[in-house]
Amino acid sequence: MPARIQIAPKAKxxxxxxxxxxxxxxxxxxxxxxxxxxxxxxxxxxxLSCRYNGVEVFRAELSSGIAANPYLQFYTVAETSGEIExxxxxxxxxxxxxxxxxxxxx
Amino acid sequence: MRRxxxxxxxxxxxxxxxxxxxxxxxxxxxGYTFLGDDLRSLQDDDxxxxxxxxxxxxxxxxxxxAGRTKQSCASCHQDARSTMRGVAARYPKIDAESGRLLDLxxxxxxxxxxxxxxxxxxxxxxxxxxxxxxxxxxxxxxxTDVSIRGAARPxxxxxxxxxxxxxxxxxxxxxxxxxxNWGKRLLSETISQxxxxxxxxxxxxxxxxxxxxxxxxxCLSGIRAEMLPYGSPEYLDLELYLAWRAQGLPxxxxxxxx
Numbered sequence: 001m002p003a004r005i006q007i008a009p010k011a012k013x014x015x016x017x018x019x020x021x022x023x024x025x026x027x028x029x030x031x032x033x034x035x036x037x038x039x040x041x042x043x044x045x046x047x048l049s050c051r052y053n054g055v056e057v058f059r060a061e062l063s064s065g066i067a068a069n070p071y072l073q074f075y076t077v078a079e080t081s082g083e084i085e086x087x088x089x090x091x092x093x094x095x096x097x098x099x100x101x102x103x104x105x106x
Numbered sequence: 107m108r109r110x111x112x113x114x115x116x117x118x119x120x121x122x123x124x125x126x127x128x129x130x131x132x133x134x135x136x137g138y139t140f141l142g143d144d145l146r147s148l149q150d151d152d153x154x155x156x157x158x159x160x161x162x163x164x165x166x167x168x169x170x171x172a173g174r175t176k177q178s179c180a181s182c183h184q185d186a187r188s189t190m191r192g193v194a195a196r197y198p199k200i201d202a203e204s205g206r207l208l209d210l211x212x213x214x215x216x217x218x219x220x221x222x223x224x225x226x227x228x229x230x231x232x233x234x235x236x237x238x239x240x241x242x243x244x245x246x247x248x249x250t251d252v253s254i255r256g257a258a259r260p261x262x263x264x265x266x267x268x269x270x271x272x273x274x275x276x277x278x279x280x281x282x283x284x285x286x287n288w289g290k291r292l293l294s295e296t297i298s299q300x301x302x303x304x305x306x307x308x309x310x311x312x313x314x315x316x317x318x319x320x321x322x323x324x325c326l327s328g329i330r331a332e333m334l335p336y337g338s339p340e341y342l343d344l345e346l347y348l349a350w351r352a353q354g355l356p357x358x359x360x361x362x363x364x
Contacts, residue, residue, distance in 0.1 A: 002163055006153045024159040026313070068313035069156045 001025055001096035005086060010103045011078035019050065019058070021072045021086060023096065029064040043091045045070060053082040078104045128285065128351045129299060135288075136355050137363055140298040145310070149362035157239060157308040157360020160232070160315045164240025167233060173224025179237070182221060186244055194242035195250050195357055198346045200257045207261045207342045210238050211317060229336035235315050239306045242359035249356055250303055252349040265347030268340055274331025280344075295364065300325075301352040302345065304361020315360060318345055 006020040023045060030042025042064060050058040057076045085099040127134075138146060149155055169180040183189045198209045201216065208216060214237050215226035227234035254262040269280045283292070284300030291297070305318040312320075319341050323333045334340055 002159055004153065004159060004162065020153055022154055022156065022159065024156075069159060071154050071156070 001088070001090075001094060003086070003096060003098050005098050005100050007084060007100050007102060009101070010105070013078060013080070013104050013106050015078045016075050017078050017102075019074055019076060019084070021048070021050075022069065023048075023088060024069050025090065027062075027064075027066055027068045027070060031064065041091075045088050045090045045096075048072065048086065048088040050074075050076075051085045051087075052076060053080065053084075078102065080104050127353070131354055134301075134352070134355060135299055136303055136352075136358065137298045137301055138304065138358060138361065140296050141362070141364065145362050145364065149304075149358065149360075155308070155360060155362060157306070157315050157362065160236040160239040160306070161243050161360060163232070164236035164238070164243075167237050168240060173218060173222035175221065175223050177222050179217070186241065190241050190244040192245050192248050194245040194359065195248045196252055198252065198342055198349060200253075200261075205257055207258065207339070207346060209318070209342060209345050210241060211319075212342070214238060214241070230317060230320060235306050235317065238317070239315060239360050242306070242357060245357040246359060247356045249354045250349055250352045252346060252353070254346070254350050258346065261343050262346050262350060264340075265343035265345070265350075268344050269347050269351075274326065274329040276329040276331075278329045280325070300348065301355055302348045303352050303355040304358040304363065306359065307361040307363045309363045311364065318348075 001023060003021065003023040005022075006018075008017055011017050025045050026043065027045065028040055028043040030040070030044075032040045034040055044064060044066065045062050048060045048062065049056055058074050060072060062070060081102060081104045083099050083101050085097065087095065087097045089095045138149060141149075152158070165186075167179075168186055169178045171178045171181070179186070194210055197213065198207055199213075200206070201208050201213070204216075206212075206216075211227075211229070211234055214234065218224040218226055227237070252258075272279045272282075280300065283297050288297050288299045302318050305321070306315050307321070308315050309321070311324075319336055322341055322344060323336075326333045
């Protein structure tokens with residue numbers, strides 16, 4: 001599951017930083033049928049979590065209403081330098097993860 | 107008498123010039139201009155444009171060795187950012203060695219067979235779309251400029267004929283919508299001029315990236331005509347005609363469309 005993550009690599013302590021995530025995923029709704037009429041099983045990313053130096057700062061529960069290749073944008077406060085880690089999982093149990101480091105100056 | 111002949115020659119030259127374009131340059135409009143603000147800003151966003159997921163994958167594939175020779179695209183073509191600049195704008199193009207007309211997808215697969223000894227990618231496979239999108243992305247902003255001279259000419263003529271051929275239960279040709287009625291409404295949609303300069307495009311209806319051939323098939327299905335199989339020469343002829351028709355429009359790959 002390829003993904004694109006965008007966070008400013010440098011920030012000042014206390015600054016509100018924007019985080020953008022784009023994950024490649026079909027987000028199969030579970031409401032569709034294949035060419036011969038059999039239902040196609042739902043397979044969506046159902047959980048995405050973002051941890052900043054191990055502490056969860058954002059969590060999203062997604063379901064059938066979200067389009068393919070979901071794009072999320074959220075904010076957090078820059079505190080200390082370290083790593084921001086993203087993990088997500090879909091209905092079939094496939095897990096994806098990305099990490100990016102951030103440098104925070106006082 | 108001489109003056110009269112000169113005037114006549116000028117008129118002939120004038121009409122010949124007018125026929126050099128299907129749509130006058132000042133009226134030429136990319137599919138982008140027919141979109142709403144939301145999709146235009148999505149295409150323009152260098153992070154969130156979903157087509158860039160395929161471009162990123164293509165970038166990785168570019169330097170991944172494959173086939174008997176264990177070579178990658180980069181083994182011959184080095185850095186795509188400079189060597190592939192402007193390439194997509196000149197496709198479809200005749201391959202000098204075989205005399206075949208190739209679109210970018212066809213060129214990639216021929217390279218795999220000829221230079222890498224690798225299996226060709228399947229039409230519409232994620233890998234082929236990714237590599238095509240990555241190569242085409244390097245020509246972003248460059249004007250479409252295909253050659254219809256020499257061996258390309260008969261293929262162009264066939265493409266022009268195919269473009270104007272009525273087909274399917276609705277008995278429509280491409281020209282009935284995209285030449286005679288662009289800018290008007292088809293239910294909730296505005297009919298575009300039908301240009302190929304953003305392909306492969308991320309299409310909302312597909313929820314994924316797709317090739318120009320896939321789009322042509324969607325149009326054929328829309329007019330209830332028979333969809334030719336992927337890789338049919340008629341698609342290539344049409345692709346060449348479409349590229350010529352879009353002459354001058356900048357490459358937008360990966361475009362975002364409805």
